[in-house]
Amino acid sequence: MELFVFIVAGLMVIGGAIGVLVRTHPVHAALSLILTLFGVAVLFVAQDAQFLAAVEVIVYAGAIVVLFLFVIMLLGIDRAEDLHIEPFKIQRPVAIAVGAGLVSLLGLAVIASRTHPVPVVTPSDAVAAAALDPHDGNIRALARDVFSDHVMAFELTSVLLVIAVVATVLLARKPRKGETYIASGSTQ
Amino acid sequence: MIAAVQPTTTWYLLLAAALFAIGAVGVMVRRNPLVLFMCIELMLNAVNLSFVAFAKQMGDIGGESTVFFVMVVAAAEVVVGLGIVVSILRRKPSANTDDLTELKG
Amino acid sequence: MLDVVWLIPALPLAGFLCILLFGRKLGDPKAGYFATAMVAGSFVVTVGVFFDLLSKTAEQRHHVTTLFQWVPIGSTHIDLAFLADPLSLTMCLFVTGIGSLIHLYAVGYMHGDPKFSKFFLYLNLFAFSMLMLVLGSNMLVTFLGWEGVGTCSYLLISFWHAKDSAATAGKKAFITNRVGDWGFMMAMFFAFWAVGSLDYSVINGAAAGLAATTATAIALFAFVGACGKSAQLPLYLWLPDAMEGPTPVSALIHAATMVTAGVYLMCRLSPVLNVASGYAPTIIAVVGAATALFAATIAVAQTDIKKVLAYSTVSQLGYMFLAVGSGAYTAAIFHMVTHAFFKALLFLGAGSVIHGMHHEQDMRRMGALRKLMPITAITFIVGWLAIAGVPPFAGFWSKDDILLAAYDKNIFLWLVGLITALLTAFYMTRQVIMVFYGKARWHDAHEEHGAAGDLGVGAAGDLGVGAVGDLKPRESPWMMVTPLVVLAVLSIVGGGLNLPFKTTTEKLASWLEPVVGSHESTTSKLPLALVAIAIGLLGIAAAYAVYYFKKVKAVEPAILADAWHYDAAVSAFMGGPGRKAFDGVAWTDVHVIDGAVNGSGGLVRGAAGQVRKLQSGNVRNYAAAIGAGVVLLLVWFVVIRGLL
Numbered sequence: 007m008e009l010f011v012f013i014v015a016g017l018m019v020i021g022g023a024i025g026v027l028v029r030t031h032p033v034h035a036a037l038s039l040i041l042t043l044f045g046v047a048v049l050f051v052a053q054d055a056q057f058l059a060a061v062e063v064i065v066y067a068g069a070i071v072v073l074f075l076f077v078i079m080l081l082g083i084d085r086a087e088d089l090h091i092e093p094f095k096i097q098r099p100v101a102i103a104v105g106a107g108l109v110s111l112l113g114l115a116v117i118a119s120r121t122h123p124v125p126v127v128t129p130s131d132a133v134a135a136a137a138l139d140p141h142d143g144n145i146r147a148l149a150r151d152v153f154s155d156h157v158m159a160f161e162l163t164s165v166l167l168v169i170a171v172v173a174t175v176l177l178a179r180k181p182r183k184g185e186t187y188i189a190s191g192s193t194q
Numbered sequence: 195m196i197a198a199v200q201p202t203t204t205w206y207l208l209l210a211a212a213l214f215a216i217g218a219v220g221v222m223v224r225r226n227p228l229v230l231f232m233c234i235e236l237m238l239n240a241v242n243l244s245f246v247a248f249a250k251q252m253g254d255i256g257g258e259s260t261v262f263f264v265m266v267v268a269a270a271e272v273v274v275g276l277g278i279v280v281s282i283l284r285r286k287p288s289a290n291t292d293d294l295t296e297l298k299g
Numbered sequence: 300m301l302d303v304v305w306l307i308p309a310l311p312l313a314g315f316l317c318i319l320l321f322g323r324k325l326g327d328p329k330a331g332y333f334a335t336a337m338v339a340g341s342f343v344v345t346v347g348v349f350f351d352l353l354s355k356t357a358e359q360r361h362h363v364t365t366l367f368q369w370v371p372i373g374s375t376h377i378d379l380a381f382l383a384d385p386l387s388l389t390m391c392l393f394v395t396g397i398g399s400l401i402h403l404y405a406v407g408y409m410h411g412d413p414k415f416s417k418f419f420l421y422l423n424l425f426a427f428s429m430l431m432l433v434l435g436s437n438m439l440v441t442f443l444g445w446e447g448v449g450t451c452s453y454l455l456i457s458f459w460h461a462k463d464s465a466a467t468a469g470k471k472a473f474i475t476n477r478v479g480d481w482g483f484m485m486a487m488f489f490a491f492w493a494v495g496s497l498d499y500s501v502i503n504g505a506a507a508g509l510a511a512t513t514a515t516a517i518a519l520f521a522f523v524g525a526c527g528k529s530a531q532l533p534l535y536l537w538l539p540d541a542m543e544g545p546t547p548v549s550a551l552i553h554a555a556t557m558v559t560a561g562v563y564l565m566c567r568l569s570p571v572l573n574v575a576s577g578y579a580p581t582i583i584a585v586v587g588a589a590t591a592l593f594a595a596t597i598a599v600a601q602t603d604i605k606k607v608l609a610y611s612t613v614s615q616l617g618y619m620f621l622a623v624g625s626g627a628y629t630a631a632i633f634h635m636v637t638h639a640f641f642k643a644l645l646f647l648g649a650g651s652v653i654h655g656m657h658h659e660q661d662m663r664r665m666g667a668l669r670k671l672m673p674i675t676a677i678t679f680i681v682g683w684l685a686i687a688g689v690p691p692f693a694g695f696w697s698k699d700d701i702l703l704a705a706y707d708k709n710i711f712l713w714l715v716g717l718i719t720a721l722l723t724a725f726y727m728t729r730q731v732i733m734v735f736y737g738k739a740r741w742h743d744a745h746e747e748h749g750a751a752g753d754l755g756v757g758a759a760g761d762l763g764v765g766a767v768g769d770l771k772p773r774e775s776p777w778m779m780v781t782p783l784v785v786l787a788v789l790s791i792v793g794g795g796l797n798l799p800f801k802t803t804t805e806k807l808a809s810w811l812e813p814v815v816g817s818h819e820s821t822t823s824k825l826p827l828a829l830v831a832i833a834i835g836l837l838g839i840a841a842a843y844a845v846y847y848f849k850k851v852k853a854v855e856p857a858i859l860a861d862a863w864h865y866d867a868a869v870s871a872f873m874g875g876p877g878r879k880a881f882d883g884v885a886w887t888d889v890h891v892i893d894g895a896v897n898g899s900g901g902l903v904r905g906a907a908g909q910v911r912k913l914q915s916g917n918v919r920n921y922a923a924a925i926g927a928g929v930v931l932l933l934v935w936f937v938v939i940r941g942l943l
Contacts, residue, residue, distance in 0.1 A: 012201040016209050023216040026232050027223070035229045039236070046239050049206065053250045055258050065265055070235065070272050077276050078228060081283050087226045093292055097923060101222035104926035105215040111933040112211035120204050127254035137255070151255045152262060163266045170270035174277035221922045291918045298916030
C-alpha cells in the first residue's frame with residue numbers, strides 16, 4: 007500500500023516539476039506547481055508529518071501559488087515564452103550538466119550511505135510525552151518542539167514576516183506626484 | 195509480493211534529489227521571472243521533503259520544525275521577491291530576466 | 300687640537316655659505332680676502348693638528364673624529380667621520396697652504412671681473428670638497444668630496460660660460476670624470492661586499508685576508524676612478540680643455556689639488572693594492588708611464604702657455620702613478636707635494652704673464668718679458684729648474700725617487716721615465732725661452748689683431764695700459780706676486796722633505812710609513828741620479844740650441860700639436876659605434892624593460908578583460924555559475940573526500 011502511495015505521489019511530484027519546467031504559459035506552469043505541491047503533501051502524510059502536509063497545502067499551494075497567479079493576472083504578463091530560442095549558447099549544456107551532476111552525485115551519496123548506522127536522537131521528555139498521544143501526536147510533539155526548544159527562532163521568523171510585509175508595501179506602491187520609484191534601475 | 199516492498203528513506207531522498215535537480219535546471223533555463231521563482235519553490239520543496247524523511251528516520255521532530263520554519267521564510271521570500279518583480283515589470287511589462295543587465299561589469 | 304679636525308673643512312664651508320648670502324654685498328675685493336682668510340684659517344688649524352699628531356708615537360698617529368651617523372644600513376652604519384693620520388695631514392697641509400696662496404693670488408687676478416664674488420664662492424666650495432675628500436675616514440666621505448670637486452671643477456672651468464668653448468670644456472670635464480666615478484663606485488661596492496664596511500681602517504685591516512681577485516678588482520676599479528680624476532690615459536682629455544677656466548682655477552684644481560685625488564686614493568688603498576695579483580700594479584705603472592710619455596710628446600708642440608703646463612701636469616701625474624704601480628707610495632706622495640709647489644708656481648706665473656699681457660696666451664706672441672716682469676720671471680725660472688729635475692731644486696729629489704722605483708720594477712719603465720724627463724726639460728726650457736727671452740713679439744700680434752686680449756671674455760683688462768696697440772706688459776700687483784715668491788722658496792727647499800742620503804733625512808718616508816709602508820731599494824742610487832741629471836741637462840741644452848741659438852730647426856709636427864688626434868678619435872668613436880651602442884641601450888630600456896613593465900600591466904588588463912565577461916549582469920548566467928560550483932563541491936565531498 008505504501009509503495010502504491012509512494013509511486014503515485016512521486017509521479018505527481020516529478021510530473022508537476024517537469025511541467026513547471028517545460029510549460030511556456032506561466033499560468034500553466036503555476037498549475038503544474040500546484041500538482042507538485044500536492045504530491046509533496048501526500049508524501050508528508052506518508053511520513054507521519056500530517057501537520058506539515060496541511061501547512062503545505064494551505065500555505066504553499068493555497069497562498070504562495072495564488073499570489074503568483076495574482077501577480078501574473080494583474081500585471082498581464084501571461085504571454086507564452088518561446089523556449090526554443092536561447093540567447094546564451096552555453097546555458098543549456100551547462101544546465102543539463104548541472105542537473106545530471108546534482109542527481110547523480112546526490113544519489114550516489116544517498117545510496118552509498120544506505121548501510122551507515124543511523125544516529126538515533128532521543129527527544130526531550132516533553133516532546134516524547136506529547137508524541138504518545140494517539141490522535142494528534144505529531145502536532146503536539148511539533149508544538150512542544152517549536153515553542154520550547156526553538157521558540158527564539160519562532161519569534162525571529164515573526165519579525166521577519168513583518169519586515170517582509172513592510173518592505174514589499176514600500177517596494178510596490180505607486181509613487182505620488184514628484185517622487186521617484188524606490189526600486190530604481192529602470193529598464194526603459 | 196510487490197506490496198511487501200516498503201519505500202525506505204533512501205527512496206524519498208532520491209526523489210528529493212531529482213526534484214531539486216529539476217528545479218535547478220529550471221532556474222537556469224527559464225526566462226520568465228515568475229516561472230523562475232516557481233522553480234526556486236520546487237527546490238525548497240525538495241529540501242523540505244528530505245528534512246521530513248530524515249526526521250522520520252531518526253525519530254527527531256526537529257526536522258519537521260525545520261520544515262515549518264523553511265516554509266515561513268519561503269513565504270516571506272516570495273512576498274519580497276514578487277514585490278521586486280512587480281515594481282520592475284510595472285515599467286516594462288515585456289521584460290524577462292535577460293533584460294535586467296544593469297549589473298553588467 | 301685633534302678634536303677640532305672638523306674645523307679644517309668647516310671653515311671653507313662657512314666661507315661658502317657666507318659668500319652665498321653676502322657675497323655680492325662684500326664685493327671686490329672684500330669677498331676675496333674673506334675667502335682667503337677662511338682657507339688660511341683652515342691652514343692654521345691643519346698646522347695645529349699636524350703638531351698634535353707629531354707629538355704622538357708612530358703607532359698612535361691614527362685619530363678618527365666622528366661627527367654623526369650618516370647612512371644607516373641594516374645593522375651597521377656609515378659615519379661622517381674624519382681620519383687624521385700622516386697621509387691625510389700631508390694632503391691637508393699642501394691643499395690648505397697652496398690653496399690660501401692661490402686664493403690671495405686670485406684676488407688680484409680676478410679684479411674687475413663682474414662675477415668676482417661668485418668665483419670665490421666656488422673656490423671655497425672646492426676647498427671644502429677637497430678637504431672632505433682627503434680627511435674622510437671612509438670611502439663614502441671621500442666620494443662626497445670626490446663628487447664635490449668634480450662639480451666645482453665643472454663650475455669653475457665654465458666660469459666664463461658665455462664663451463662656448465668654456466662651457467663645452469666644463470661639460471667635457473664633468474662627463475669624463477663621471478666615467479671615472481663609475482670605477483670608484485664599483486670599487487666601493489666590491490669593498491663593501493667583501494669586507495662589509497667602507498671604513499679605511501676596516502678595509503685596510505682586512506686587506507691581508509682578502510682574496511687576490513677581490514683585492515685586484517677593488518684596486519683596479521679604484522684606479523679607473525683615479526684615471527678619471529687624475530687625467531691618465533684614456534680619460535685625460537678633459538684636462539687640456541680645462542685650461543679655459545681662469546688661471547687660478549688651473550693652478551689650484553688642475554695642478555695642485557684635485558688631480559692628485561686619484562694618487563691619494565691609490566695610496567690610501569695601498570694595503571689592498573699590495574695584496575692584489577701582480578698584474579694590477581703593473582697595469583698602473585704601465586698606464587702611468589705611457590701617459591707620462593704621451594703627454595710629454597704633446598707638450599713639445601703646444602703654443603698656448605697654459606696648454607703646455609696642462610700636458611705637463613698630465614705627464615707628471617703619470618710619474619706619480621708609475622711610482623704607485625712600482626710600490627713606492629712615499630715617492631709618489633713626495634712627487635705630489637713637490638709637483639704641487641712648482642706646478643702651482645708655474646701656473647700662477649703663467650697667469651701673471653697672461654694678466655700682464657692683457658689675456659694674451661699664445662707664446663708665439665710673447666718674448667723678452669724678463670726685464671718687464673722681473674719677479675714673475677725669476678720665480679718662473681725657479682719653477683722651471685724644479686720641474687726639469689736640476690738639483691738642488693725640489694723636483695730633482697722626488698723625480699729621482701720615482702725613477703729609482705721604476706728601475707727596480709722594470710728597466711723599460713725606467714727608460715720611459717728617463718725619456719719623459721728629457722722631453723720635460725726640453726719643452727719647459729722651450730717655454731721659458733719663448734716667453735721670457737728672445738725678441739719681443741707682441742707688437743706684431745697687436746698690429747695683426749688690433750684688439751687687446753681676444754681670448755678672455757670676463758675680466759676688464761685696463762690696468763693702466765693705454766689704448767689698443769700700445770700694450771706694455773708690467774709686473775703684477777703684490778697679491779699676485781707674493782704667492783709666487785712663497786712657492787718659489789718652497790720649490791727650492793721642498794726637496795728637504797725626503798733627501799735620500801741617510802734614513803734620518805728621509806723624513807717624509809718615516810712620517811708616512813705607518814700608512815703606506817716602506818719601500819726599500821737595493822739598487823744604488825748614485826749612478827741613476829747622475830744619469831737623470833745628465834738627461835735633464837741634455838734636454839735643456841737641446842732646447843737652447845733650437846729656440847735660443849736657433850742652431851737647429853724647430854720640429855713641432857702637427858700631429859703632436861693635435862695631441863695625436865686623440866680627441867678626434869674619441870669623438871668619432873662616440874659619434875659612430877658608440878652612438879649605436881647607446882641607442883641600443885636606450886632601445887632596450889624603452890622596449891625591453893619598459894615593455895616588460897607595461898607589458899605586465901597590459902597582460903593583467905587583458906586577463907581582467909577576459910574575466911570580466913563572467914559578469915554578464917544576467918541572473919541566469921549567475922545561476923548557472925552557482926550550479927556549477929555546487930556540483931564541483933559535491934564532487935569534492937562525495938567522490939574525493941570519500942563519502943563512498
